[in-house]
Each structure stands twice: as C-alpha cells, then as structure tokens.
Amino acid sequence: MADDAVLSRFKLSIDPHARVLICCHDTRRFALSSNLAQVSEHLRDKHKITGAERRQVTDLLRARIPKLLSSSDAPVREDGxxxxxxxxxxxxxxxxxxxxxxxxxxxxxxxxxxxxxxxxxxxxxxxxxxxxxxxxxxxxxxxxxxxxxxxxxxxxxxxxFGGKEAHDYLKDIFERERGRQKLLKEINLADGLASTGTHKARVSQISSPG
Structure with a gap:
C-alpha cells in the first residue's frame, strides 16, 4: 500500500491489531504516542525529518481509520x-x-x-x-x-544466561550440594556412633558375670 511505503521510508510501522505506530530505528524500536504533534516532534528531534516530510506522515495518520491507540491502551500480545x-x-x-x-x-x-x-x-x-x-x-x-x-x-x-548469572546459578547448586553432603555425613556419623554404642553394650552384657 502507498501508506505503508510512506511510513516505511521513515522507518515507521503500524501494528494493525494493536493500532500503534512503531519507530523501527535501531536505537528506538518502541511505539510512539498517538498524539500527532508528539509524533512530529519525535521525527524532528530524533531523526531530523524535514517539516514537509513530517506533515506527510501526520496527514496520513490523521486520515487513518481506525485511529491509533495510545501505547498504554493498546492490547499486549500473547505470551509465546x-x-x-x-x-x-x-x-x-x-x-x-x-x-x-x-x-x-x-x-x-x-x-x-x-x-x-x-x-x-x-x-x-x-x-x-x-x-x-x-x-x-x-x-x-x-x-x-x-x-x-x-x-x-x-x-x-x-x-x-551467562556471566554473573551463570556464576551465581552454579554457586547456588554447589552450596546446596555441599549442604546435602554435609547432612549425609552427619547422618552416617550418627548411625556409626549408634552402631558402636550398641556393639559395646552387647559386649558388656556378654562379659558380665551371670
């Protein structure tokens, strides 16, 4: 469409479902205001678009049906x-x-x-x-x-994830594993002491005179 060609020339795009105007410049990539004066200011201040070209864009948007929505009112997309x-x-x-x-x-x-x-x-x-x-x-x-x-x-x-996130994740796993090993060691030690105590008691009973 001719309208799309005009918008594309200025790296603009309209999401037809959400009805928002998106600035597609690499340093932007977000929806602009539905207020046409603010759209014109954005094109002038951020992208140095001339007055005649800005009017071409705003006239196109003003004539558009249905009208653009504010980014705060536009429906969000589905997860996934x-x-x-x-x-x-x-x-x-x-x-x-x-x-x-x-x-x-x-x-x-x-x-x-x-x-x-x-x-x-x-x-x-x-x-x-x-x-x-x-x-x-x-x-x-x-x-x-x-x-x-x-x-x-x-x-x-x-x-x-990588970097600090990966380091923290692996550190968390290591700490949990170290805690688990410590707990197992304590359980085994307690079991060993209990077994030793039982064995000594039995030896004592056998050694005691009847």
Missing amino acids: SLSDPNLHLVHGYTCKFCIERTGSSQRISRHITSKHEEERLRLGVRRKAMYEPAFLQAWTKSPPGSRYWIVEHAGSTVRP
Whole structure:
C-alpha cells in the first residue's frame, strides 16, 4: 500500500491489531504516542525529518481509520508470540508466582523480597529460584510489569544466561550440594556412633558375670 511505503521510508510501522505506530530505528524500536504533534516532534528531534516530510506522515495518520491507540491502551500480545524485529528485545525476568516481569535483575529481586518473601521462606529456597530469565517485549521501553509479554526468540521463550548469572546459578547448586553432603555425613556419623554404642553394650552384657 502507498501508506505503508510512506511510513516505511521513515522507518515507521503500524501494528494493525494493536493500532500503534512503531519507530523501527535501531536505537528506538518502541511505539510512539498517538498524539500527532508528539509524533512530529519525535521525527524532528530524533531523526531530523524535514517539516514537509513530517506533515506527510501526520496527514496520513490523521486520515487513518481506525485511529491509533495510545501505547498504554493498546492490547499486549500473547505470551509465546514470536519476537518482533520492530520492537526492542529485552533480556529480562519473570516472577514464577505472579505476572511481574522486568528487564532488571535488581527490580525482580526487590519484587520477590517485598511480595513473596514469606512464601520463599516457607519453601526454603533462594530468591533466584523464585524467578526465571525470559525474552520479553513491550510497546514502550519501561512499561509496568504487566505490560510485557514473553516472546519466542531463537526457538525458546526462556533465555540462556551467562556471566554473573551463570556464576551465581552454579554457586547456588554447589552450596546446596555441599549442604546435602554435609547432612549425609552427619547422618552416617550418627548411625556409626549408634552402631558402636550398641556393639559395646552387647559386649558388656556378654562379659558380665551371670
């Protein structure tokens, strides 16, 4: 369509279902405001688009039916949707016990502490066991947690982790295994002492005069 060609020339795209205008520039990849004046300002300030070209875009959007929605009102996509190359891919985290999602490891840790600490203590697990890494996308760069959706990227919705995350994960496994081995050692030692005590008692009974 001619409209799509105009938008594509300025690296813009409209999601037909959500009815949002997406800036597809590599450094952006998020939905713009439905306010046409703000769209024009974005094109001028961020991409140095001329006034005549900006009017071409805003006139096209003004005539569009149905009208664009605000990114805060647009429906989010379903979890498990394929990642959209027009949107920023977030290497984020999802809470296993509610709908909280975020791109920040500090934020998800604070969320677990403030919302699920009692449950974590009851389960007897570390905070990292209460959430998992995931690929996320959203219409805006820093939305509320419920406005993210989980996407499939490179064939998976659960992202692999490395660096400090991998180190912490392996450290957690090592500490749990060390604790398990220590417990087994204590149990075996207790069993050995009990067996030795029983043996000594029997020897004492046999040695005692009748």
